[in-house]
Amino acid sequence: MAYTFDWSAIWKGLPYLLEGAGLTTVISAVAMFLALVLGMVLALLSQVPGGLVPGLVRAYVEVFRNTPLLIQIFIVFFGLPELGLKLSPFLSGLSALVLYTAAYNTEIFRAGLQAVPTGQHEAARSTGLSGLQTMRYIIIPQAVRISFPALGNNLVSLVKNSSLVSIIGMVELMFVANDISFNNFRSFEIYGTAAVLYVILVLTLTRALTLTERRLLRAQ
Amino acid sequence: MNWTVVVENLPYLLRGTVSTLAISAAVIVLGTAAGVMSGLLRFVPWGWLATAVAWGVEFIRAVPLLLQIFFIFFGLPAIGLEIPTFPAAVLAISLWMMANTAEVVRGGIQSIPRGQFEAARSTGLSGLQTMRYVIFPQAVRRMLPPFVGLCTILIKDTSLAAIIGVFELTRAAQETIERTFRSFEIYLVAAAIYFVICFPLTQFARRGETRLQHP
Numbered sequence: 001m002a003y004t005f006d007w008s009a010i011w012k013g014l015p016y017l018l019e020g021a022g023l024t025t026v027i028s029a030v031a032m033f034l035a036l037v038l039g040m041v042l043a044l045l046s047q048v049p050g051g052l053v054p055g056l057v058r059a060y061v062e063v064f065r066n067t068p069l070l071i072q073i074f075i076v077f078f079g080l081p082e083l084g085l086k087l088s089p090f091l092s093g094l095s096a097l098v099l100y101t102a103a104y105n106t107e108i109f110r111a112g113l114q115a116v117p118t119g120q121h122e123a124a125r126s127t128g129l130s131g132l133q134t135m136r137y138i139i140i141p142q143a144v145r146i147s148f149p150a151l152g153n154n155l156v157s158l159v160k161n162s163s164l165v166s167i168i169g170m171v172e173l174m175f176v177a178n179d180i181s182f183n184n185f186r187s188f189e190i191y192g193t194a195a196v197l198y199v200i201l202v203l204t205l206t207r208a209l210t211l212t213e214r215r216l217l218r219a220q
Numbered sequence: 221m222n223w224t225v226v227v228e229n230l231p232y233l234l235r236g237t238v239s240t241l242a243i244s245a246a247v248i249v250l251g252t253a254a255g256v257m258s259g260l261l262r263f264v265p266w267g268w269l270a271t272a273v274a275w276g277v278e279f280i281r282a283v284p285l286l287l288q289i290f291f292i293f294f295g296l297p298a299i300g301l302e303i304p305t306f307p308a309a310v311l312a313i314s315l316w317m318m319a320n321t322a323e324v325v326r327g328g329i330q331s332i333p334r335g336q337f338e339a340a341r342s343t344g345l346s347g348l349q350t351m352r353y354v355i356f357p358q359a360v361r362r363m364l365p366p367f368v369g370l371c372t373i374l375i376k377d378t379s380l381a382a383i384i385g386v387f388e389l390t391r392a393a394q395e396t397i398e399r400t401f402r403s404f405e406i407y408l409v410a411a412a413i414y415f416v417i418c419f420p421l422t423q424f425a426r427r428g429e430t431r432l433q434h435p
Binding site: 079167178186187194 | 286288
């Protein structure tokens, strides 16, 4: 094979790729934070009595979990302007990522809330805590601890899924990799480097999550 | 909103759907076969091989599928390995499926109590026979729900093949929109078609999980 691997292409591209990796980290962190809040609210709403609200939450979860993220991004970015709602690539990408991830988070929190034994509700109420206080101080902290490993997996998926927003022009690691390799035609080296950066990002994150999980277990 | 556009273009979208299903089927066959093998390779007595497979699986799982597709379609031609769009997409998604199936297989096998291995070996079965007749049949039942979950993610992720120009449901939707400029309606219908395919599978996976938790 006559191909010569060009290290200088990597050296020249690396600062930009690292910047892209930084943006991927920031986007994932912001999206995860919002998706955690939304997921928790929706999971709590799925516990209210009556069929309507939990039914709506369930419908949201199933719709967003059973359709491709790419299509969701396209609907937000290309479809909504048709209805008069025009969002920037950044806001489109972010909202699609948040809505998609929140659907999975809702399901995880819901399972977590249901996994807390009913005796905990009864015991808390019998100590004189109100329904709201019981949720706030007794049930939710336990549910969060139960949900932690699954939420961690979700965060890892989110880091990888965030690569899709490059397609509508949101700048992050994948976007930078495309940008460089379409200009210098060193796609093998540049995509290879981007892959290594994703691996470093994901493995660091996985490691950090495992350590946190262990600490949570010890605190129990 | 304009629904006649949808009705007129539905046959074209359905042709895309057939292609989506064909890609998914190809990936499920190739990816699962390779995945089960690499999952089992984690348990061979040769440590270096098990470690090498483990690292390969970790690496592929940590890289976004979109990047894998771009690497295979744009990166490999740079070193002289030209692959057309359809096989490139099937290859990239199969690699993804292989790595994730390997994890499911590993998890399933490790969930079988050690005593089962020891009991089977002490009855005189070889290591291979123990895996074949005792461990694997039990583990398969536990692997099924996460495996079906993987298949739904895979079907959704075949939409990424559209980006390198493979004709499937998402590409069919894009082409329809280029003709009609009705992105909201068309993407909504495409989403609905994906939903119809994936929803039964997620329900199956969900029921399987509950049943395993409360046998």
